[in-house]
Amino acid sequence: MTLATGECERLAAPAKLNLCLQITGRRADGYHLVDSVVVFTDFGDSLTVRPAGGNGGTDSLDITGPFAAAIADDAENICLRAIRRYRDAGGMIGPLSVTLDKHIPVGAGLGGGSSNAAAILRYLDRHAATRIDPDAMRGLALDLGADVPVCLAGVARHMTGIGEQLRPLDSVPHGHVVLARPEASLSTIAVFREFARTRPGVGMPRDLPPPPADPARIMRRGNDLAEAARHLCPDIGDVIDLLAECEGAEGVQMSGSGSACFALFQDARLASAAAGHLTMQGQWAVATAF
Numbered sequence: 001m002t003l004a005t006g007e008c009e010r011l012a013a014p015a016k017l018n019l020c021l022q023i024t025g026r027r028a029d030g031y032h033l034v035d036s037v038v039v040f041t042d043f044g045d046s047l048t049v050r051p052a053g054g055n056g057g058t059d060s061l062d063i064t065g066p067f068a069a070a071i072a073d074d075a076e077n078i079c080l081r082a083i084r085r086y087r088d089a090g091g092m093i094g095p096l097s098v099t100l101d102k103h104i105p106v107g108a109g110l111g112g113g114s115s116n117a118a119a120i121l122r123y124l125d126r127h128a129a130t131r132i133d134p135d136a137m138r139g140l141a142l143d144l145g146a147d148v149p150v151c152l153a154g155v156a157r158h159m160t161g162i163g164e165q166l167r168p169l170d171s172v173p174h175g176h177v178v179l180a181r182p183e184a185s186l187s188t189i190a191v192f193r194e195f196a197r198t199r200p201g202v203g204m205p206r207d208l209p210p211p212p213a214d215p216a217r218i219m220r221r222g223n224d225l226a227e228a229a230r231h232l233c234p235d236i237g238d239v240i241d242l243l244a245e246c247e248g249a250e251g252v253q254m255s256g257s258g259s260a261c262f263a264l265f266q267d268a269r270l271a272s273a274a275a276g277h278l279t280m281q282g283q284w285a286v287a288t289a290f
Helices: 078-088 112-127 134-144 148-153 188-198 215-219 226-232 235-244 268-280
Strands: 009-026 032-051 060-064 096-101 157-160 165-167 176-181 251-254 261-265 284-289
Touching (some): 009 148, 009 176, 032 112, 032 176, 032 188, 032 284, 078 096, 112 148, 148 157, 148 165, 176 268, 215 261, 235 251, 235 261, 235 268, 261 268, 268 284
Antiparallel strands (some): 157 165, 176 261, 176 284, 251 261
């Protein structure tokens, strides 16, 4: 379905959480293999997309929201790259005007950029005059970033490989969480390099048993990147300690390659109280659910 000039559509781009993340090996090309349970929260970014018939035939991106400044100078924003590469893969769609309302912190391991790109790809798949086939779409998603395929799926998945192998879960985990982060962004590449430096023995791939259904039990599997991330950003440890001290916190974990962390709670009331407690102490914190 194509849209008329000026007709806009609002897209959700939810934050991604890695309830656990294990490094299970390393490929010959240096890419690490992962085993992770990924869920998506009610909290996230939003995008507004409309055909841009009056802007000279070029795509445009405006960025608003509390974390707009962190990516304001990124001329190669992943949203624009997704549109360009979709066309390169054979998709046909006219110029687009995109407004990104940025609420997910940048460099936090919450998959903000990947979720933005996935939202754009879903839009293109609905509205392109000529669509690309599903295999090409999956390849394009992985080319944009290791987390883009799971964000394109948009639902809880057991993720393996370098992020491209996705399996449905026998029982989809649900829960209430508080997201929190220090005033620091982390480069995923830098965290993996630090992990490789401190854990040089990771080599031959290994298989892990299927993940449990209960989110607290999933979280107890841990995050193998946490030590490397804390070495690069010691403040992560302080955020973890603050979350663990909150009433009702059932488990605390770092998401992805950091710097954001999260705590699991039994209900929305406890999560909201904990987020308020952290905010009063000057921390960025959000209560949400997955």
